[in-house]
Amino acid sequence: xxxxxxxxxxxxxxxxxxxxxxxxxxxxxxxxxxxxxxxxxxxxxxx
Amino acid sequence: xxxxxxxxxxxxxxxxxxxxxxxxxxxxxxxxxxxxxxxxxxxxxxxxxxxxxxxxxxxxxxxxxxxxxxxxxxxxxxxxxxxxxxxxxxxxxxxxxxxxxxxxxxxxxxxxxxxxxxxxxxxxxxxxxxxxxxxxxxxxxxxxxxxxxxxxxxxxxxxxxxxxxxxxxxxxxxxxxxxxxxxxxxxxxxxxxxxxxxxxxxxxxxxxxxxxxxxxxxxxxxxxxxxxxxxxxxxxxxxxxxxxxxxxxxxxxxxxxxxxxxxxxxxxxxxxxxxxxxxxxxxxxxxxxxxxxxxxxxxxxxxxxxxxxxxxxxxxxxxxxxxxxxxxxxxxxxxxxxxxxxxxxxxxxxxxxxxxxxxxxxxxxxxxxxxxxxxxxxxxxxxxxxxxxxxxxxxxxxxxxxxxxxxxxxxxxxxxxxxxxxxxxxxxxxxxxxxxxxxxxxxxxxxxxxxxxxxxxxxxxxxxxxxxxxxxxxxxxxxxxxxxxxxxxxxxxxxxxxxxxxxxxxxxxxxxxxxxxxxxxxxxxxxxxxxxxxxxxxxxxxxxxxxxxxxxxxxxxx
Numbered sequence: 001x002x003x004x005x006x007x008x009x010x011x012x013x014x015x016x017x018x019x020x021x022x023x024x025x026x027x028x029x030x031x032x033x034x035x036x037x038x039x040x041x042x043x044x045x046x047x
Numbered sequence: 048x049x050x051x052x053x054x055x056x057x058x059x060x061x062x063x064x065x066x067x068x069x070x071x072x073x074x075x076x077x078x079x080x081x082x083x084x085x086x087x088x089x090x091x092x093x094x095x096x097x098x099x100x101x102x103x104x105x106x107x108x109x110x111x112x113x114x115x116x117x118x119x120x121x122x123x124x125x126x127x128x129x130x131x132x133x134x135x136x137x138x139x140x141x142x143x144x145x146x147x148x149x150x151x152x153x154x155x156x157x158x159x160x161x162x163x164x165x166x167x168x169x170x171x172x173x174x175x176x177x178x179x180x181x182x183x184x185x186x187x188x189x190x191x192x193x194x195x196x197x198x199x200x201x202x203x204x205x206x207x208x209x210x211x212x213x214x215x216x217x218x219x220x221x222x223x224x225x226x227x228x229x230x231x232x233x234x235x236x237x238x239x240x241x242x243x244x245x246x247x248x249x250x251x252x253x254x255x256x257x258x259x260x261x262x263x264x265x266x267x268x269x270x271x272x273x274x275x276x277x278x279x280x281x282x283x284x285x286x287x288x289x290x291x292x293x294x295x296x297x298x299x300x301x302x303x304x305x306x307x308x309x310x311x312x313x314x315x316x317x318x319x320x321x322x323x324x325x326x327x328x329x330x331x332x333x334x335x336x337x338x339x340x341x342x343x344x345x346x347x348x349x350x351x352x353x354x355x356x357x358x359x360x361x362x363x364x365x366x367x368x369x370x371x372x373x374x375x376x377x378x379x380x381x382x383x384x385x386x387x388x389x390x391x392x393x394x395x396x397x398x399x400x401x402x403x404x405x406x407x408x409x410x411x412x413x414x415x416x417x418x419x420x421x422x423x424x425x426x427x428x429x430x431x432x433x434x435x436x437x438x439x440x441x442x443x444x445x446x447x448x449x450x451x452x453x454x455x456x457x458x459x460x461x462x463x464x465x466x467x468x469x470x471x472x473x474x475x476x477x478x479x480x481x482x483x484x485x486x487x488x489x490x491x492x493x494x495x496x497x498x499x500x501x502x503x504x505x506x507x508x509x510x511x512x513x514x515x516x517x518x519x520x521x522x523x524x525x526x527x528x529x530x531x532x533x534x535x536x537x538x539x540x541x542x543x544x545x546x547x548x549x550x551x552x553x554x555x556x557x558x559x560x561x562x563x564x565x566x567x568x569x570x571x572x573x574x575x576x577x578x579x580x581x582x583x584x585x586x587x588x589x590x591x592x593x594x595x596x597x598x599x600x601x602x603x604x605x
Contacts, residue, residue: 001266001269001270001273002270002274004089004274004275005088005089005269005270005272005273005274005275006273008088008089008090008092008273008274008275009089009269009273012089012092012096012273012333013333013334015096016326016329016330016333016334017330017334019322019326019329020323020326020327020329020330023319023322023323023326024323024327026319026323026484026485027059027060027063027319027320027323027484028060030316030319030484032059033314033315033316033482036312037312037314037315038055038056038059038062038310038311038312038315039055039056039057039058039059039061039062040055040056040057040224041057041058041061042058
């Protein structure tokens with residue numbers, strides 16, 4: 001594999017993986033909003 | 048107006064996975080790598096990411112925010128979402144695109160989805176064992192010819208289509224929770240299968256080389272795909288291809304994102320959700336999509352074969368043969384994983400296509416979700432059977448062109464116009480940022496106002512007046528030299544007049560070929576009439592809903 005292909009691959013995939021991971025981490029760590037929110041699964045959870 | 052539609056998403060992750068599933072489709076694995084190979088290799092990623100930033104993300108933000116805005120007023124599909132954003136009766140009929148496109152695309156998309164189901168079945172029962180590459184390719188032709196049977200079951204293609212559509216209808220009849228469950232199971236499995244196959248693609252190396260193809264090397268495929276040919280960046284064709292790929296991979300311009308987002312409350316986030324779902328789609332496309340088909344094909348058939356044959360057909364006509372090189376058991380497992388991931392990519396998209404119609408009928412006529420789902424299934428069946436029965440007569444391609452390509456660009460252009468100039472960019476920006484769990488860079492406000500609409504116009508005009516041979520620089524030179532603008536048969540203007548088929552007919556001398564082309568022109572015309580009839584029919588339903596709303600308003604005022 002030539003160097004320019006390797007750099008392009010690592011750069012493109014690295015950017016995409018980093019942003020995807022960052023946004024998912026942010027979704028998972030952001031506190032839930034107070035009820036009533038849009039989601040039904042947490043309706044019975046104590047706040 | 049009060050809607051009877053009181054459904055809700057179960058969880059935030061469920062919504063993001065459903066949205067990502069809506070975007071992830073077969074194109075992530077089959078269209079993206081081929082587009083990259085044909086448009087500058089690694090350099091294609093530059094216009095691709097530029098278009099993602101300037102058109103993809105802005106459209107996601109527009110559609111998520113307008114969807115949530117519509118939901119606040121009890122509107123869960125585009126006719127009345129647009130109507131609530133703009134004054135004038137006209138816009139609700141523009142919103143018809145957001146239902147029409149989905150039914151028309153589902154009609155042929157479910158057929159592709161049914162192929163993946165059938166190919167999982169054939170991988171398990173060992174249909175491809177011992178078959179040559181030509182025989183595996185020919186199998187696809189036999190399968191799509193409804194008069195032939197590959198299993199002994201008569202009308203097999205129709206049966207798989209009906210099973211697939213029935214499954215979609217059943218899941219839709221369970222409401223949003225059914226859609227969410229499929230996304231929660233399907234998306235992780237899709238990624239798992241994709242990662243396993245991609246690892247195989249990366250590690251294949253030269254182990255697939257044979258006496259017949261001694262220089263076969265999977266890394267040649269990866270190398271070819273990622274080597275940047277920077278000279279391609281000056282070609283408008285490459286930029287149009289990148290814009291088109293971003294457009295279709297994100298499922299924007301369909302009305303499905305609006306519908307899913309309409310079930311959110313106004314204080315809940317849409318910005319972070321939109322970025323998460325959008326980047327998940329990019330992960331599947333750029334990371335997984337580029338590492339399966341091309342390296343595995345190059346690893347067994349060589350780079351020259353890939354250059355000559357890279358295309359959509361490889362998924363069904365080539366991959367089952369390549370898997371056979373891994374031995375009977377592993378071939379069956381690989382077949383289940385490959386067609387399984389394509390099936391999950393397909394069903395998470397086709398389910399999204401059912402929701403705008405169901406949302407509209409519930410909002411306007413108080414239908415329950417079962418009635419909505421079954422009526423959607425029936426409409427898709429009526430419209431879809433011609434694609435199955437007349438697959439070789441161009442009906443499938445005709446639906447794909449008008450509903451799956453042109454309509455998306457037209458609708459995205461119009462909705463962006465409404466969002467920026469009628470609803471107003473300041474109100475729009477407020478909708479995007481309200482409840483946001485992230486700071487949305489203000490850069491996007493200016494991009495949405497000053498760049499995205501013109502980029503969409505560029506994509507639309509590029510399709511409307513595509514020059515002959517897609518040679519843009521040659522076409523501009525000809526125009527400047529007073530030689531006019533020769534249109535390509537792929538341009539919308541030429542497509543309207545079926546120029547390609549008429550040219551073939553004029554050149555044909557064989558009676559059988561002439562008869563076949565005449566049949567094609569006839570069936571393609573019928574397909575167009577069916578699409579037109581559907582659009583008029585949905586517009587009539589929207590008109591009835593409008594009259595019903597007027598009557599209810601009058602009653603309330605009395």
